[in-house]
Amino acid sequence: MKKISYIFSILITKMLVRLIKFSKSGAGTNLPGKIARKISPDILSYLVKQTKKEILVVTGTNGKTTTSGFIAGILENDRRKTVHNRHGANMLTGLTTAVVNESNILGELIADNCVLEIDEAYLPKAVEEFTPDIILVTNLFRDQLDRYGELNSTAKKIELAINNSSQKKIPKIILNADDPLVSALGENYPENRVYYGFNEVNFINQEENIVGSQETANCKCKSKFNYEKLFYGHIGHFYCSCGNKRPEPKISANVEINVNSSKLVINPDNNQGFEININMPGLYNAYNALSAITMALELGISINNITEGLKNYSTVFGRAEKLKLNHKEVLIQLIKNPIGATEVLRTVKDDINGVLLIIINDNYADGRDVSWLWDANFELLASYNKTVIVSGIRASDMAVRLKHAGIKAENIIIIEDISKALQKSLLNTKESEKLYILPTYTALLALQKILRSYY
Ligand SMILES: [Zn+2]
Known part of the structure; x- marks a missing residue:
């Protein structure tokens, strides 16, 4: 009986998505999922659990869509069948629409990997429905204050999701070493943390050191962080008088930021170093690329497929x-x-x-x-x-x-x-x-x- 309800939800969702597209009345990313969840509340769980290899989650304030797009691009280049909420609808209803729409009418999700971009506030709910193998966190910035309260409460939500998820299976946690708020996450599972970060950032033909409005970030001892190098916002090589400091990244890189592109040299101090160019502007996109590269290396994907995958990717949903x-x-x-x-x-x-x-x-x-x-x-x-x-x-x-x-x-x-x-x-x-x-x-x-x- 239950299977019939899944199939019914899938049919309704697919029909609605097409109808909304046809009538040009919107992107149709949330409503179909909302209705599917009314019919079968556990439809998302049922489908995502069919993923053959890893379930990958991307969260954080900025860069989720670009990062998950990069990852999906790399996976597809590695010939993995990938399901991805590519339109950036990242609350549970949007996620459901995307996953259901990729399923067949027999109630099967044929996927090697799921790449799911998830809004920070919805992550604890999402991990009640499925267990991620890897959670990647991009950065934490003041964003939409009146929706989610302060940064620390966002960090707590992500931490809660990591802890709850770990009761079923401890995920690998990929973290930005240069963001003090992000790098402190996953503190109960230090063995499972994988850090990425930039050693050196060079702006080419641009005024250097325009840091803009500096976001304040405080250490858990309540003092303000100091910086050996400050890249932008509160991102950089931070340290505190209490001894807390930027962790040494497993995947480190140097980057040259040009007006419309960036050149990354991954693992520059190591004889397995390699170079990657991305045709997107800004240091923030270089960070997105580096996090995606880290995810791909953890999945064991070849450098060649990573390079090609990043090159092929062109951003979805208006983010650059x-x-x-x-x-x-x-x-x-x-x-x-x-x-x-x-x-x-x-x-x-x-x-x-x-x-x-x-x-x-x-x-x-x-x-x-x-x-x-x-x-x-x-x-x-x-x-x-x-x-x-x-x-x-x-x-x-x-x-x-x-x-x-x-x-x-x-x-x-x-x-x-x-x-x-x-x-x-x-x-x-x-x-x-x-x-x-x-x-x-x-x-x-x-x-x-x-x-x-x-x-
Ligand atoms: Zn401190």
Whole structure:
């Protein structure tokens, strides 16, 4: 009987996903999963447990979608059948939609690996439904404060998930050594921790040491961390007078950050070192790549397949999405907190052919509080002498912020309607130029809906 209910849920989900796609009424990532879970509450558990090899989970504040995309790209290159919530819907309903949609109508999930990007707040619930073999944590930044409270409470949620999951099977825990909040996780299972981190970071043709708004991170002894090297935000080679310090990473790397790409040298001090280039901007994406490489090495995937997999990957769901509109190059990068936004602004500032559209919403999923705009380093644009178009529900707030950052009032255009703002931005962009679009989460969803009419 139970199997019939699974099959019924799968059929309904698949139908809904197609219907929503066909009617162009949204990405259809959450509702089908919600209904499937109403019909069979344990459908996600039932399907994910059929994974033949490892169940891989990616969590953290920033970079989840890019990191899991990198990992899926590498696994597929290794000829593993991979199930992945590639649209970035990372709460339980979105996860369910993705997994159910990949199953067949006999109630089977044919997969060597599952790569599941999971929202930090939902991780404890998720591990009640299935047991991950590896949990990878990217970083922890202040994000959507009014949704999840403070950073420490997010760290506690992840720790809780690791502990609960370990009652069934202790997962391998892949952690960012350079993030003091992340590297402290998994403290009950020190043997299972695998660290990655950068030894050296070099910015090429970019002003160095623009750290932006520094996030404060405190040691468990309550003192503020000191840094031998500070890369961005609270990420770097930290230490505390109590003796607590950055752990030595198992997978270490040096990186050269260019305007639109990065070159990573993995294990530089070791004769098995290798070099990887990624065609994505920013140090944050280099971290995403390094974490994915670490995951792949732990799975025993060959360096050749890792390199090829990373190369083939092109970002999904607007996180640094590159596309062509009206013969013009467009780069869309989600912004949702001060650190991420500052990193993107640094890239835009260094690209003299860049044209800028910023879209700010304050819907529930964006976090209702837009005061973070004041913590992002828009001052990086002070000498930017071109028009900036601002759009979205909080376009005027954004305009005020830009004026305050030193951008001339006559260079700022406010167009609240996103569709009209996009049209105007494309008109303003010459064919040799590149349009950077920086939307918040719901602005990105709205933008993607509009983009469909361009194809
Ligand atoms: Zn301390």
